[in-house]
Amino acid sequence: MPSGRALTGAAWAALVLSLWIWGQDGAPPPGTAAAPTTGDIAAAGRPPGIPLPPAHSPLAALEPRRVEIPSIGVAAPVVPRGLDDDGAVEPPPYETPETVGWYEDGAPPGAPGAALLVGHVDTETGPAVFYGLSAVRPGAEVAVTRSDGSVARFTVDDVQVLPRDGFDPRAAYGRRLPGRAELRLITCGGAFDRASGAYTANVVVSAYLSDASTDGSGR
Template identity: 65%
Template sequence: MSGHERPTGHGRFLTGLAWALLLVGLWLWGSEITDVRGGVSEPTNGDVAAVGRPFGVELPDAHEPLAPARPQRVDVPSLKVRAPVIARGLDQEGAIDPPSFEQAGDVGWYAGGTRPGAVGTSLFVGHVDTETRPAVFYDLSAVRPGEKVRVTRDDGSVAVFTVDDVQVLSRDRFDAKKAYGPHEKGRAELRLITCGGTFDRAARTYSANVVVSAYLTGVAP
């Protein structure tokens, strides 16, 4: 389970997620993005906490990137998540516009960026909860390296990604490039993003965000 505090009040959810999405927007506006190694077995510092980085995890080789196609559904079998994907753009502040709370069971995909399975980093965002119930990415922090994320695309294919990094990134000294930049050039990569950490009642926001990194390792019809 995610271990989030669950005070009531709609504003808390949007504030925490919008903070991360604004940083995604700033990253998208950046000039040159360089490689950022995932470091599945590397130690972390005080403001980047590893959720699941067991030593000795054997990860498969990367699959050659696919031709671009739009996502229709995302499945995370280990979490029993099967969710529709809806295209999202940027809001007036340059942040990715997340799904509404009425669509808390859906996952938002930044349609102005990489299509999942194509070379680059494709960005998926979702709420952790609403004021009344868990949302689509409530248990996202429970994902572990080696587990699969399957994205059904509109060309009839299913892009299969393998998780190689799961982090809870605090708001202090946050580096958007390290969070969202590619781990290796030339790969097809995926990020799943939601709120994390604890809820600050005074600031009405979460203290961190969960970022799951994965890369393309297969394709199914």
């Protein structure tokens, strides 16, 4: 079972590369230039004056089973994923577009570190699980059900649409504050470049553990 260890050295280098090239095989529905929510809804950092709850102490390392984002209607199973032959985080198959992938060589959601969940924004036939991800706003809740039935509850504190060229991967995907359990939700963003077969940006939603249930009740 993966631990909540930090990524260093070669592992971090591989992850940085994988996140940069992740989503190059994505494709919007036929006849469209890009998924509307990936660039035109300009996701941004937390506006002033929005109070956020304090961070909860990190939990034991357990695999995620399900993720829910009520503000955008996401309720999806989570499956472990590694890196593909190109060194990219392997997303769930296009045949299961409503499934979210967890980068299992990193931190599990709720454990110390920054856990990574990736999902498609769309397929050739229509929207996928993270189509509305850039519409998430600071203060929104993300609930992750874990393998023992406990629920780790995260509060969104930042949303960014980051161009694929010239961004700082550590700033985007690394842990923000020591000692916290954090979460990154990642999908493709920007415009779809048909010449390269890739989106021009990534949507990155950042959240931190703010509550947890341990009795399997979900509350």
